[in-house]
Amino acid sequence: MSKTQGRVEDKVAIVTGGAQGLGEAAVARLCAEGASVIVCDANATAGERTAHRHGASFLPLDVCQEAQWEAIIAQVLASYGKLDVLVNNAGIFSSCPIDEMTLQAFERVIAVNLTGSFLGCKHAVRAMKRNPEGVGGSIINLSSVTGLRGQVGGAAYASSKGGVRLLTKSVAMENARYQIRCNSVHPGIMQTPMFEAILDKVDGAPDALRTHIGDQTPLGRVGSAEDIGDMVLFLASDESRFVTGAEMVVDGGATAGLPY
Ligand SMILES: NC(=O)c1ccc[n+]([C@@H]2O[C@H](COP(=O)([O-])OP(=O)(O)OC[C@H]3O[C@@H](n4cnc5c(N)ncnc54)[C@H](O)[C@@H]3O)[C@@H](O)[C@H]2O)c1
Structure with missing residues (x-):
């Protein structure tokens, strides 16, 4: 695959939900290209194992808990002196007809996928504003193709991922003046x-x-998870320095148009 060239050398990156799946693929690519990576996950056993496998660190985090965000950002700043990249990847899937979905189940999906991303953006922006002038940072939010269009059973999941799409653009608009970029990734x-x-x-x-x-x-x-790992690496690196507020669709062309 890609050769290692230090594309994110010296950058400090947090990846939420980094214990497995797309998050782990992002951790692998960022570590291979020279970043110091902190895996954050609610599953401590899997998170520790994954971090060890790729030469990253691990901190436990439930993305819905603001006090935990404050604690891990403070710990990262104390240990590494800065934060360059946040990958808001932790998420849960749900599929349920709207007339059968409980309020509790709906709110849980919104809490993890949307509120968790909001809290990450909020505390990462605070940290990134402390970087030297002109350095900024890169926030990468995992949405979905289901954040671009509706889906049967998607009342909660599509709402949360559609919210992540516009959270991303708002954070991008608000913080471009600090060179803090924010983009969403939409996997198929x-x-x-x-x-x-x-x-x-x-x-x-x-x-x-x-x-x-x-x-x-x-x-x-x-x-494959690696298809997303490569997109996250691009957005984390300075190669994407003029890209902010963008929605990067990685779906093999599935949502590009009709097949006839
Ligand atoms: N796999 C797909 O086809 C697909 C498609 C579109 C979007 N996505 C999105 O990509 C992201 C990753 O998906 P995946 O397929 O790798 O999922 P996954 O279920 O394989 O992994 C998700 C990780 O997030 C962690 N997590 C869940 N809730 C958490 C919480 N409250 N706090 C911290 N960590 C938590 C889990 O422990 C797990 O390690 C999700 O946001 C998902 O919605 C995935």
Whole structure:
């Protein structure tokens, strides 16, 4: 794959939900390209293991808890002296008809996916404003193609991911003057534990469904976690220095248009 060239050398990066899936792929690429990476996850056992595997550090974090955000940012600033990159990746999936969805279930999805991203942006901006003038930082928010259009069963998930899309643009507008960039990433269907858990719940053969989804995708396959890791690396690096408020769709062409 890509050669290592120190594309994020000397940068300090936090990746939430970094224990597995897309978050782990981002951790792997950022570590390989020279960043000091802090994996933050609610699952401490998996988070510690993943951090160790890639030469990163681990701090436990429930992204819904503001006091925990304050504590981990303070710890990162004390240990590394700065914060350059935040990847707001932690998220949960949900699919439920709106007339069967409980208020509690709806609020939980919003709390993790949208409020968690808001809290991350808020405290990262505060930290990044302390960087020397002109240095700024890069915030990368994981939305979804379901943040660009609706989905059957998506009342909570699509609402949360659509919210992340406009949270991103607002943070970008507000903080461009500090060279703090903020972009959203919109994955299509990617091969991760979250995707496998969805397949397991569908009636029928998961392998056949996986093949079907790949066949329906213009580039002919289900996405890999590494496809997102590479996009996160680009947005974290100075190669994306003129990119802010953008929505980076990584879906093999699935939402580009009609196939006829
Ligand atoms: N996999 C896909 O097809 C896909 C598609 C579009 C968008 N996404 C988004 O990408 C992100 C990562 O997805 P994934 O497939 O790797 O998911 P995953 O379920 O495989 O991993 C999610 C990680 O987030 C952590 N997490 C969950 N709740 C948390 C909380 N409250 N605080 C801290 N950590 C928490 C989990 O412990 C886990 O390590 C999510 O935001 C997801 O919505 C995924």
